[in-house]
Amino acid sequence: MSVLLLLLDRKNWGQSWTVLHGGILTFHKDPKSNPTGNAMKSSQIVPEYTVELKGAAVSWASKDKSSKKNVLELKTRQGCEYLMQYDTESVISDWHRVILDAIKQLVTATNTTAESEQRQVRTKLRRFLQRRPTLQNVKDKGYIRDNIFGCHLDTLCHRENSTIPKFVEKCIKSVERRGLDVDGIYRVSGNLAVIQKLRYKVDREEQLDLEDGQWEEIHVITGALKLFLRELPEPLFPFSCFDKFIAAILPDYSLRVSYMKDLVRSLPLPNHDTMELLFKHLRKVIEHKDSNRMSVQSVAIVFGPTLLRPETESADMTIHMVFQSQIVELILKEFQTIFSQK
Template sequence: MLVPAFVLGPERRHARLTMEVEDSGGVVLTAYHSYARPQPPSSEPRCAPRAAASHPGSRKSIPRCRRINRMLSNESLQSPAFSRSNSQASVDSASMEDFWREIESAKESSMGALEEPTPAEAKPVDGRMLEGELEAEWLEDVGLSALISGDEEEDGKALLSTLTRTQAAAVKKRYNTYTQTMRKKNKHPVRDVRDIFGVSESPPGDTCDSHPSQLDDTREEKELPGIIKTGGSLSILETIPDTPVHSNGSADPGQSVQNAVSDDDYLEKNISSETEELSYEVSYSEMVTEAPKRNKLKKSDFKKEDYVLPKFIVQKTRFGLTEAGDLSAEDMKKIRHLSLIELTAFFDAFRIQLKRNKTEKVKGRDSGIFGVPLTVLLDSDRKKDPGVKVPLVLQKFFEKVEESGLESEGIFRLSGCTAKVKQYREELDAKFNADKFKWDKMCHREAAVMLKAFFRELPTSLFPVEYIPAFISLMERGPHIKVQFQALHLMVMALPDANRDTAQALMTFFNKVIANESKNRMSIWNISTIMAPNLFFSRSKHSDCEELVLANTAAHIIRLMLKYQEILWKVPAFLITQVRRMNEATMLLKKQLPSVKKLLRRKTIERGVTSPKTSKVLQKSPSTRRMSDVPEGVIRVHAPLLSKVSMAIQLNSQTTAKDILAKFHCENSHGSSEYIKIQNQRLYEIGGNIGQHCLDPDAYILDIYHANPQAEWVIKPQPSV
């Protein structure tokens, strides 16, 4: 039952604390404070006392927070999401106090902002149309806009041909919803879903759906897309295998997905322990759906007596591990599409709806620093440094804090001098892009304040806050950290390049701050609680309880990112396998010309056979000639920047990328300059069924060679992050 709320302040919008009594007799104490984008305070007299009390230096607000925090120390109180111990009470109290301070600081800083982002014009829509639009937006986000427009795009066909069973089911579910909504709204005709997934006609005796575009999700899914163009529509070419997709590009017929995990319940197995193994070889959603007893969601015994998250060890495949930056931009775009489909399928496996709300779109500024989209900042920065991935101004903030602020106590709790912060903001907006801003006059405190303001004032949140409700539902099933990590991993892979690269740099920076916790008193809990309102913000209105849960979940997600930073940015091997298959399917589809073009091509070939000028060219293509020049199991490695520019290397089952680099090192170790060059080089797999792939030094090259025999092998420097 719900006990009367303790209200901090005279108005409803103030911080609010509620207590709930559970069946077990324990009391759950929750707190609320909206961390949506702050609005300028009203000029009414009744707001003046609150403004004074909310100042970080005020003596009125802090004791009040401390009185509330003392309640949190009671043994009978525990968090709604996690079990709390006595040793955790002081950490909870400090973190809660940090959160309130950050909210008040955010409201104060909003008064110093030069201008607020302009909301984009929103058109009114009813509930059913809104549902259809959201499904259409999802299909566009995953690269399947052709299903809506009816266009014959090779990329969309290739994507469908690589989907696993769970991924295909997720696509069908969204497409069914879209088609039903469009039919009810009498919009333009949409294609039947059976034209896409190739469902055969039902026998006369079978009962079928009254809506031809709707598929029964409970039907046996043995025919899923491997597609070609047939009569202007998409149809089945081959079935999706029932075996797991491995990183070597093939399915293992001797091991089912069920055997890829233990015979225990998937969630029971993933109860937190001191050290656990992670595998990136098999689709996460396939693991969940194929695990026995998957419907039994047993609560975990994970508690926070030592508030230490479990340690994960990633199983390194023979292909090695791949960072997001190791792949080409075009391949990473495909990774994003597949990640969003896989994330949706993953939540579908838990019967959790991953549905983004239609949020208010805000148009960012076109110039300056604060309130400018990350992509606009990067476009400007790349005129100075073409390879930059993180905004230069953000890198400067990192440098200022690292110079003298890593050991400063409460570095991210401090508000800095308001007048100086406002002055620096104006100067940065006006002078930074012209390289006229004087960084030596800024101290680490102001840099920390403006770093938080930079993220808080982005037109859109750095992380997709609209996915948090699904993450909350996952946590409510039981705090299984491995399952939460898998969902977070897919969410990170689905981020735009600018957001993902910036988030990775930010987490690297914060871990440097946390490493000095003994001096700066900034723990992983403090950082996550303080940064949650800045990295996850929403302009949508929520109830008090919803706002609290959003805040707690956002802070928990940041803790996971900080804890698992070393493995979170690795691209799952099963997604890379799907990208390889997509590229192969795209190349195959491009070769399948329309019948008229085939006829013309045949006539051209027939004429060319009799011509002595073209007969030699037709006898052997460049790719065939190149492959015949190199014996089986031998690759030719090129190193254009080294003195030894090329070398043929015989591969065996134990040859790794670092072995090949070592051979070039021996051949190019005649001078110090050559030694420095080779130290900064990496082996790349280029072309074939991948755009570009910077290989892990521990990757076994023969395995990659078998997966991509058409690739070229190049040694060159790895771009800096």
């Protein structure tokens, strides 16, 4: 069909031969205007304008766009604007409908393609996630490791091929070498910034020398050890044994010690061995109570809530604190009996 065409960045209307094929609208110079005088097939004419209808919009042009009758306004996705005019209203109306239908079909096809692509992406992602190893598998292969602080005791000991964390052993050796007489040991807080610096170094598994001058304050070492014990996901006294240890505080003292010994012996090896080393060390601290002012009761009050706590806090917290201290105090006093092999 030959229509009048006006590109809005130009001033003059021009006669064009219009062809709609798929989602492409082409405008050719009118074959009748061929200077050779020979009629040409529309397929042989190089388009003067090519308009992609995908994302385009067509509507009836307003009077401020053109004073002519029967004018269509076509806006492309790229921002170009064309005016199309034909004298016969029914013909231009048919073009309006055909172009509008073509645009709608392109939108539907685009949405269908997008949905299909999204389904493919979801399918690939689901397959990837199903094939992806679990976090535990990655950890088991050694690609990812938990930090030292906050790591489960059995996991850490298994990783270090020991029954006592190396960091605990280093702290205890350092304290016993140079700090048992320090006033308020384990009760006085160390410099938190330095403790966190030490923690960072330990978590990165860097070479650690606690005799280095930056760790000269003994309260930094004791503070780091308490922090390590406090941040165990499950305390040294396992959650499953909390009520049993509370129940072990019986009126009869001999039964109390016997029951406590049985409970301690039933603990997993990392818990048992770490506990034995720690309490042996704390007894040495107590032996210097005249200089460090840390009695059995003082040590028990400091370490009770750190070593023994319920999995879920309750309204009985005050009562629990009393029992926590009593349990730690009993093990300190009866250390030889409780940890003897007999």
